[in-house]
Every structure is written in C-alpha cells, then in structure tokens.
Amino acid sequence: MFRMMLAAIQRKLFQMITVLVMLPQLSCSAHKAEKLHCFSKTSPSLSRDGDLVIGSFLTLYSVEVGNIRGAGLFRSHPDKGCRDYKWMHRNYQQVLALVFAVEEINRDPDLLPNTSLGFHIYNAYHSDERTLESSLQCLSGQGQLIPNYNCLGQDQPVALIGGATSALSIQMGTLVELYKVPQISFGPFDSLLSDKAQFPSLYQLAHRDSFLSRGMVQLMLHFEWTWVGLATTDDMRGEEFFWNLRGDMVKNGICLAFTEKILVSERRHSESQDMFIIRILESSVKVIIIHGDTDSLMILRYSQPIHVYLGKVWITTSHWDITMRPQRNDGYAFHGALSFSHMSNEIPGFKSFLRTVNPVQYPEDILLKEFWCSAFKDQEKLENQGQNTCSPNASLEALPLHIFDMTMSGLSYTIYNAVHAVARALHEMLLVTSKRGSVRHGEIWALQPWQLHSFLRNIQFNNSAGEEVFLDDTRSSEAQYDIMNYLIFINDTELLVKVGQFIPSAPVGLDFTISKEAIVWGWFESKAPHAVCTNSCGPGFRKLPREGEPICCFDCSLCPEGEVSKQINEKHCTKCPEDEYPNKERDHCIPKDITYLDFKEPLGMTLTCVALFFSVLTALILWVFVKFRVTPIVKANNLTLSYTLLFSLTFCFLCSLLFIGRPTTATCLLRQTIFGVVFTVAVSSILAKTIMVVLAFKVTIPASRGKIWLQPRVSNFFVLLCSGVQAILCGSWLGISPPFPDTDTHSQPNQIIIECNEGSVLGFYSVLGYIGLLALGSFTVAFMARSLPDTFNEAKFITFSMLVFCSVWVSFLPTYQSTKGKAMVVVEIFSILASSAGLLGCIFMPKCYVILLRPEKNTQECIRNKSDCKGGKHASRLPQGQRLHKTKEMPLK
Structure with missing residues (x-):
C-alpha cells in the first residue's frame, strides 16, 4: 500500500512539473493585452x-x-x-x-x-x-x-x-x-x-x-442476497472500500461474484470501458454495488449505447449522483436503484x-x-x-x-x-x-x-x-445514511424516495431499518430479486460446499436418518432427542409413541385369550384326572407327578400373562423368575415320570431293594430338588442384577418401547439353560425308553412332547436375539404357550381320549394286556408269566 501511495505522489509531481514547464512565461502586464483562447472557461x-x-x-x-x-x-x-x-x-x-x-x-x-x-x-x-x-x-x-x-x-x-x-x-x-x-x-x-x-x-x-460496508451488508442480509457484484474505482479509496466490504461479507456468508475496477485516469477510460459494461450486462448477477464518485462513474452513462438494466438492482452511495447526466437520454436507466445518502439536516x-x-x-x-x-x-x-x-x-x-x-x-x-x-x-x-x-x-x-x-x-x-x-x-464523526430509492416514471419524472436509514451508532437491531413495501424494484419486477448463486437449502436439508467454489455455491443434501434441520441453509443437521424422531420432511422432531404389548391391542388380546384357553383346558384335564383317579389308566400314570405336571402347566400358561401389559418393577421381577420356576417344575416332573417308567421295567426281581426308587416320595423329592436348584439360580439373579423396567428408543425410529431389561444376561440365560438341560435329559431318557412295552410305557409320548418342547426353545433363542421391542415379548410368549401346549397335548390328550371317549379301554385287562383289548389277535411280546409277574409287583399309583 505504501508503494502505491508513493507511486501516486510521484506521478502527480511529475505531472505538475510537466505542466509548469509547458505553461507560457508571460508577465502580469501582458495579461491585459492578450488573453488565452476560451478565457471565460x-x-x-x-x-x-x-x-x-x-x-x-x-x-x-x-x-x-x-x-x-x-x-x-x-x-x-x-x-x-x-x-x-x-x-x-x-x-x-x-x-x-x-x-x-x-x-x-x-x-x-x-x-x-x-x-x-x-x-x-x-x-x-x-x-x-x-x-x-x-x-x-x-x-x-x-x-x-x-x-x-x-x-x-x-x-x-x-x-x-x-x-x-x-x-x-x-x-x-x-x-x-x-x-x-x-x-x-x-x-x-x-x-x-x-x-x-x-x-x-x-x-x-x-x-x-467506515461503516458504509456494514450498512450495505445489512441490506443484503435483509433481502437474503448472497451473490452480488462490485464495481469500484481503481484507487486507494476504492481499494479500502473493497477490503472493508469483503471482510463484512465473509463474516455474514455473502460472496462477491465479480469485482470490476474502474480506471479513474481520463486517458485510460477508453481502454476498458467497452468490456467493462459488457461484462456487467452479461453477468447473471442480480445485485451490483457501485462505489465511487460522480466523475469516475460517468463512464456508466457514456461508454455504451442506451440500454435498460432489466432485473438488476444497483446499490450505490450519494458520492455518485445517480441522477446526474449532461443530456437527457445519454446512457442507462437506473430505475429502482438504492442509494446510501449521507443524512444531513x-x-x-x-x-x-x-x-x-x-x-x-x-x-x-x-x-x-x-x-x-x-x-x-x-x-x-x-x-x-x-x-x-x-x-x-x-x-x-x-x-x-x-x-x-x-x-x-x-x-x-x-x-x-x-x-x-x-x-x-x-x-x-x-x-x-x-x-x-x-x-x-x-x-x-x-x-x-x-x-x-x-x-x-x-x-x-x-x-x-x-x-x-x-x-x-x-x-470526524461517522456518517449516518438515508436509503433512497431512485424512480423514473413513464412521463420521465424522476424522484428519490426515502425507504430506510442506517445509523451505525444506534443499538444493534435499531441501526438498520427499511420498508420493503415502499421500494420499487423496476418496471417489471414486483418484488426483490433473488440474488443467490445456489437456491437456499430448505428445512430438512444441509449445505454441502462445492470444492473449489465460493461458499455461496453449494449443493443441498437430505439430512441423514434421525437428524433434522429446522432453518434454511443449515450447514449441519442436528439429532433429535431420544424421545423424539424426525418427521417425513425432516424439518422438525415429533414425540415418539410409547409402545408395549398391551392387552387392548389385537395381538395382546389374542395371546391373552390363548393363554386363558389353555390354562382352562389344563384345569379341565386336571379335573378329569381327579374325577377319574380310581380308573386304571390314571393310577398307572403316577397321580402325584401327573397332578404336579398339570398344576405347573396351568401356571405356565398363566405366567405368560405377566409379559403382556405395561412393564412395571413388579412384573419385571416376577415374570422371568415365575416362568423359570414353573417350567422347571413341569420339566422335572416329566423327567421324573420318564425315570419312573424306565425303573419300572428295569427292576423286575421281587423284593429287590431297587423297588425303593419306585416310591412316590422319591419322585416328589426329585421334583423338589430340581426346582430348588432353579429357585437358587433365580434368587441369585434377583440378588445380583435383577430385571427392571427400561425404555428402548433406538430399535424403532418413531417409537419408545417400554420393556423389561433383564439385568444380568448371565442370570437370564442360566435360567433358560437349566430348563433346557432338564428338557434335554427328559428327551434323552424318554428316547432310550421308547422301545419298552406299550402297556405301561409313556416314553413315546414323553419323547414326542420333549421333541416339540426342545424344537420350540431351540428356535426361540436365535429368534429372540434377532427381534426388538414388542416382537421379543411376543416370541417369548409364543414359546411359552407352544411348549406348554406341546407337553399338555402329547402327554395328557391321549389319556383324556381314552378316559372320556373310549372308557372300554380304561380297564385292568386292557392296561395289563393291550392285545386283549384288540380281540386277542396278537399276543404280547412278553411271556405270560413275566407279564403276570410284573402286574402283580408294579404299583399302580
């Protein structure tokens, strides 16, 4: 800058010396006798x-x-x-x-x-x-x-x-x-x-x-202009204004589309005037800032034939008298221009x-x-x-x-x-x-x-x-400005109308005022021009800058999943709170629906009805067994274990109801533990029944000490022992890290799922694993005993029931892990109902069929010799003496 100043001063001194040398050296008296040509000028x-x-x-x-x-x-x-x-x-x-x-x-x-x-x-x-x-x-x-x-x-x-x-x-x-x-x-x-x-x-x-550039930037911000051109004089004052304006524009995200420097030397006007105006006219920029004085900017009126600037808004200062022209029709019409004029009394x-x-x-x-x-x-x-x-x-x-x-x-x-x-x-x-x-x-x-x-x-x-x-x-104080709108009417009448003002010393918010309604933009424009490089990114989108281009030129990208942008031209999208989710347009967050498996919804009602149906059915079967407890087929199936199994199955069906409804602290603590205990009782009862069947055929010697294992108290103690182990596991789980109500805000984008957090994952899978271990034991023992004689053999039914039970729970594990929210609860309820129904149907339905529909088969003879019930066409596979011996020695209760 100092070099430019020094060069300017040297140039002016050189011009002065040149002129002084060329001036005529005449005396004062000679002035009276001779006058220069055009003296009056x-x-x-x-x-x-x-x-x-x-x-x-x-x-x-x-x-x-x-x-x-x-x-x-x-x-x-x-x-x-x-x-x-x-x-x-x-x-x-x-x-x-x-x-x-x-x-x-x-x-x-x-x-x-x-x-x-x-x-x-x-x-x-x-x-x-x-x-x-x-x-x-x-x-x-x-x-x-x-x-x-x-x-x-x-x-x-x-x-x-x-x-x-x-x-x-x-x-x-x-x-x-x-x-x-x-x-x-x-x-x-x-x-x-x-x-x-x-x-x-x-x-x-x-x-x-000093604050003129700030006022112009506020005008641009008011009308949301971000892509403007600048034409200023090629001197120190124009350079100073350029840097001040550019700094204020950068702070507010406004870009200069082009900058034209107007040569102030009269010898050089003709060198640039042709292309200067053409570049402005051909530019797509809608708003152009003009800074300079009247003498320097007269080039805008003289350099080209008459044109009308359609769709362009000129912003200038009173230093350039936009209304001045030596002849009436000598250049361009600046109708609709806005001028920052010094406010004066x-x-x-x-x-x-x-x-x-x-x-x-x-x-x-x-x-x-x-x-x-x-x-x-x-x-x-x-x-x-x-x-x-x-x-x-x-x-x-x-x-x-x-x-x-x-x-x-x-x-x-x-x-x-x-x-x-x-x-x-x-x-x-x-x-x-x-x-x-x-x-x-x-x-x-x-x-x-x-x-x-x-x-x-x-x-x-x-x-x-x-x-x-x-x-x-x-x-010297800072200037205050009136914002004037320059108008040219059809009858060539011109007018400068005040449409706003800019007072830099006023408080922020009161320093700049303008009336949009009072501004006339042009002959064919009814509203402010849209001066942007790229159309604004609306709510729901974010700005992505284009590489190598100004910040005002950008692309618009839809906000990512789970994020929103509420304002226009947002650089970054914001995530919604955990209890809210974006709407379809992604311009604001809306509250998530609170959801859980409710009794009132169709699926909850269906599962509830199924659970109640099977629990009632189990109770009816228990009533049938109690009513027909003296019949041979009931006596032959160990009444104590049958009652225990039916009671436990009833509670298995009913415990599924704990999984339906809004989770609470009580339901979260009870549902898995009750489920684990009652299923353990059921499976251990089946395991005891299977073992008793095997022992009944293995202990064949009269007065053998092995018959002590066929006593009902042994099987009851076995059930209590297995259930006690499960109770210890559940107690440890509840004592270390019990289940508790929790919310899942991530599984579903528009829902908050109320669920039970299992607390200790190890405790939960320990309970399931123990049940699975008992079920696997029952299936193994029953499968080994499947070839025993049919007369006293429940092994086939138990084998099939355990096959159904294990199939259901083996399918449950991957399905349970791959689902979220209500689906997890539905999967577990379905597994409980399906496995319980499989046990009930495979073990007790054949007996109920005989008791209720084929009473002729519910006799001692049919129990002892099944072939006799078929008309004696086929003899038993055991010798007659062995069959009679077993009948006499085997307890029926």
Whole structure:
C-alpha cells in the first residue's frame, strides 16, 4: 500500500512539473493585452468582490473531445471553441450553496464585522492538466499562468474550497501545498488525505464512511442476497472500500461474484470501458454495488449505447449522483436503484433562497444566465436576443430531478459548512490580530493564507441546522445514511424516495431499518430479486460446499436418518432427542409413541385369550384326572407327578400373562423368575415320570431293594430338588442384577418401547439353560425308553412332547436375539404357550381320549394286556408269566 501511495505522489509531481514547464512565461502586464483562447472557461467562472476572498473549484461543466461516447471524458482542447462543453446542471446547486453561505455571513453583524467576504469560483475539470492549470490560475492571477508569481494582491484567496473527489483534491493539493494555502475538501472522506505528512494544508469536512460496508451488508442480509457484484474505482479509496466490504461479507456468508475496477485516469477510460459494461450486462448477477464518485462513474452513462438494466438492482452511495447526466437520454436507466445518502439536516432558508434565484435577481452573474438557458432548453433564444434573459419568470423548482434538486445535496451541505468554517476562522484570527494591535484603524488587513492554519485546526461550531462542525480529521464523526430509492416514471419524472436509514451508532437491531413495501424494484419486477448463486437449502436439508467454489455455491443434501434441520441453509443437521424422531420432511422432531404389548391391542388380546384357553383346558384335564383317579389308566400314570405336571402347566400358561401389559418393577421381577420356576417344575416332573417308567421295567426281581426308587416320595423329592436348584439360580439373579423396567428408543425410529431389561444376561440365560438341560435329559431318557412295552410305557409320548418342547426353545433363542421391542415379548410368549401346549397335548390328550371317549379301554385287562383289548389277535411280546409277574409287583399309583 505504501508503494502505491508513493507511486501516486510521484506521478502527480511529475505531472505538475510537466505542466509548469509547458505553461507560457508571460508577465502580469501582458495579461491585459492578450488573453488565452476560451478565457471565460479558465478564469473565474463567477466572482464576487470582498475584503477577503475564498476560492472554490466546482465541477460545473465538462468539455468533450470528438465523439463523447468513444473518447476520454472531461478533457478539453482550447482550439475546439468555447461551445464544446456540457453543463453538469445538478452541480450548480453547489454554487448556490456557496453564494447562500457568503450572503448569510455578510448579513451577520457579529461575524466578520466591517469585513466583507467574496469568492472566486473556478471550474474543476476531471483532468490533471486542466486542474493544475486552474489551480495555478487561481494562485497567479486572472487569465495568466505564471509560476511563483502573484498579481492578485488583495483578491488573493485566503482559502480554497475544492475537491469533489479525492483525485481532484490530490491534483490541487500538489500545487497549492507549495504556497501553504488552506484547502478544504468537500468530497467524500478519504483516509489518504488525512496524512498530514503529505497534505499538511488539506482539511476534510465530510463524515467518515467506515461503516458504509456494514450498512450495505445489512441490506443484503435483509433481502437474503448472497451473490452480488462490485464495481469500484481503481484507487486507494476504492481499494479500502473493497477490503472493508469483503471482510463484512465473509463474516455474514455473502460472496462477491465479480469485482470490476474502474480506471479513474481520463486517458485510460477508453481502454476498458467497452468490456467493462459488457461484462456487467452479461453477468447473471442480480445485485451490483457501485462505489465511487460522480466523475469516475460517468463512464456508466457514456461508454455504451442506451440500454435498460432489466432485473438488476444497483446499490450505490450519494458520492455518485445517480441522477446526474449532461443530456437527457445519454446512457442507462437506473430505475429502482438504492442509494446510501449521507443524512444531513436542512439548512433554514435555503429552499426559500433557491425559489427566488433567477437571472433578474443577479444580472451581473453571466454564469447563472448560461445555466438558466441551458437548464430550461432555451439556448437558441439567448443567442438570438443578445442580452435578453430566457424564461425570466421560471423557477428552479420546476426543473426535473436530473437537472436540479431543491433538496440540499451532501456536497452542497459540506460546501456551506466549509464557507462558514473559513469565515469563523477568519473571525477568530481577526480578533486575535485586533487584540495585538497589528492592524490600525483604517488600514487594510494584510492576511497571508498560511496564517489561517492554526485557527482552522481548532475551529469548532454549530451550524444553522444545529450540527457540530470541525475540520480536525481525527474528530470526524461517522456518517449516518438515508436509503433512497431512485424512480423514473413513464412521463420521465424522476424522484428519490426515502425507504430506510442506517445509523451505525444506534443499538444493534435499531441501526438498520427499511420498508420493503415502499421500494420499487423496476418496471417489471414486483418484488426483490433473488440474488443467490445456489437456491437456499430448505428445512430438512444441509449445505454441502462445492470444492473449489465460493461458499455461496453449494449443493443441498437430505439430512441423514434421525437428524433434522429446522432453518434454511443449515450447514449441519442436528439429532433429535431420544424421545423424539424426525418427521417425513425432516424439518422438525415429533414425540415418539410409547409402545408395549398391551392387552387392548389385537395381538395382546389374542395371546391373552390363548393363554386363558389353555390354562382352562389344563384345569379341565386336571379335573378329569381327579374325577377319574380310581380308573386304571390314571393310577398307572403316577397321580402325584401327573397332578404336579398339570398344576405347573396351568401356571405356565398363566405366567405368560405377566409379559403382556405395561412393564412395571413388579412384573419385571416376577415374570422371568415365575416362568423359570414353573417350567422347571413341569420339566422335572416329566423327567421324573420318564425315570419312573424306565425303573419300572428295569427292576423286575421281587423284593429287590431297587423297588425303593419306585416310591412316590422319591419322585416328589426329585421334583423338589430340581426346582430348588432353579429357585437358587433365580434368587441369585434377583440378588445380583435383577430385571427392571427400561425404555428402548433406538430399535424403532418413531417409537419408545417400554420393556423389561433383564439385568444380568448371565442370570437370564442360566435360567433358560437349566430348563433346557432338564428338557434335554427328559428327551434323552424318554428316547432310550421308547422301545419298552406299550402297556405301561409313556416314553413315546414323553419323547414326542420333549421333541416339540426342545424344537420350540431351540428356535426361540436365535429368534429372540434377532427381534426388538414388542416382537421379543411376543416370541417369548409364543414359546411359552407352544411348549406348554406341546407337553399338555402329547402327554395328557391321549389319556383324556381314552378316559372320556373310549372308557372300554380304561380297564385292568386292557392296561395289563393291550392285545386283549384288540380281540386277542396278537399276543404280547412278553411271556405270560413275566407279564403276570410284573402286574402283580408294579404299583399302580
């Protein structure tokens, strides 16, 4: 940056030296005999005599060369003639602001008493050579350019007001600084001009624009614009704005689609103007930010034939007067543009002054006559009638906006303050000089411009609008902005409408306000444009950045399973709480349904009915066995074990009901333990029955000691022993890590399953394993005894029942492990019911069939000799004596 600044200063010094060498070395007396061509355009355009004179450089007209649309802007060639210039009509308000301020000061008896203030106004060209020429003209004398020579005498300006742009301020300051003449810049604030080492005699009145970029970013955020273009001047001020804007945009996720640099040198306009506009027009970007001053950005109006920017919104500042154009139809229509205009107070009496201004009131003001006729389109009438004024009864208030604005512009407001600042500094200086007695009564006050610096630095006052004014750059306040909407109607009427404001010093949330309803976007647009690189990712989606592209260009991906995004353009999806799950659109979480195997649901009701049916059926079978306990077939099946088995099967069916309904602490503790104990009783009873059958056929010797094992108390003790072991296992399980109610939020995405956590997995599978061990033992013993005689043999039925029992529980284990939630409970209930029904059906149904439907077979003879019940066609496989012996010795109970 320092190198760029140094190079700029060196370039300006080189230009100054070049111009000074080329200027004619004529004396002051020669000025009276010979005048330069087009003298009225180099000498003061307007002057008013006074004891003290202020010089002012204002851009009032531009001189064109050749075809203005194809050549450099604001350049002049003296040999072209005095008529080859175009009025910058809107800038004439700056002249009137200066005149108004001077007249106001001269009317004030307390300010500069006995001293009148005058002014010289020069035209400021956007040209290095012409600006230096005008500056030297002001310092040397009217009509003559003599370096380091002054023939103005008392008319020498005590201060200069100029520099509508930073470039003009630097061009003027390069020469004016040699004479230490105070220069007050009324253009936009530029931090480069605050460097007192380079510009010790230059002062700035404008407010700082440090927060301008922040205001523009808030405007983009308000309308959700994330893809915008930027066109700014190729100078230090434009570079500073670019970096400030880019930093604020990055913080808020907004991207620059392109950046165009506008060359401010008039020699280089033609090199880039053609492609510059074409690139903007061909771009798909809907919102374009323009930053720069009016002189630099006139390229937008001159460089191409007339176009209409359809679908584009321009955001600019008041430093570029978007309404200004030297001719009515000379470029582009910026209808719907938004402009950040410096907020300023209304100067009392200024509008009334403008309403009274006309050439009749100021007959000596030739400049006003030329402006008047040019503004009111009556130039030919002026030429034909000589000194007669044109449209004498017209009013500036009748002029359209692109020619004249009755509202004081920011530049005019600054000029007004600058004149008052110089007047008050002169007043302070006069007071000090009078106290010292340096000026005697009746003498002329000989003021040197450099003497004014110490007073200007410390000047501070409140203007007529009540705003505090000071020239110290370090105390310059931050600008406040009105957001204006520029409108062009069908009848060519133009209007600037306030639609919002930005006050950086206001609290967050109140600093930026705008009315969407008041904004007109264009001739064919009814709402704000959609300025994005990629359409926003709606709720339920997340942003995935594209590799190698700006962050504003991205892809949208649906949120993963179990996650949601509630806002647009979310970078990450968030997981739902455990008790909630995403809806179908995945844009919000909804509460999960609480579920468990309920008695009221169809499956629960079905299982309940099945369990009750089989428990009632088992009870009926028990009743049948009790009622027919004296019959041979009941006596032959060991009544105690049969009753025990039927009781246990009844409880097996009923214990399945503990698995249905909302799990509680009590049901979780009881259901597995009761299931384990009653099933152990049932299976151990079957094992005891099987062993008794085997022993009955193995112990065949009369009065043998082995018959003691055939006693009922032995089988009952065996059942108690097996059940006791299971009871110990269940007690250990409950004591170490018992089951408890728990919730499963992961098995089903939209459900919370209330279940019983088994606590100790080892305890649970120990109980099941012990039952399986007894069942396997029963199946093995029964399978070995399947070939015993049919008369007293239950082994076949037990074998088949154990085969069903083991098949069910072997299938249960993998199925139970592979299911979740209610399905696990259903699988266990089904296994309990199926295995219990298998035992009941295989062991007791054949006996009930004989007892109830074939009572003729329920006799001692049929029990002893089954072949006799069949008509004696087949003899028993055992000898008659052995059969009789066993019948006599075998107990029937």
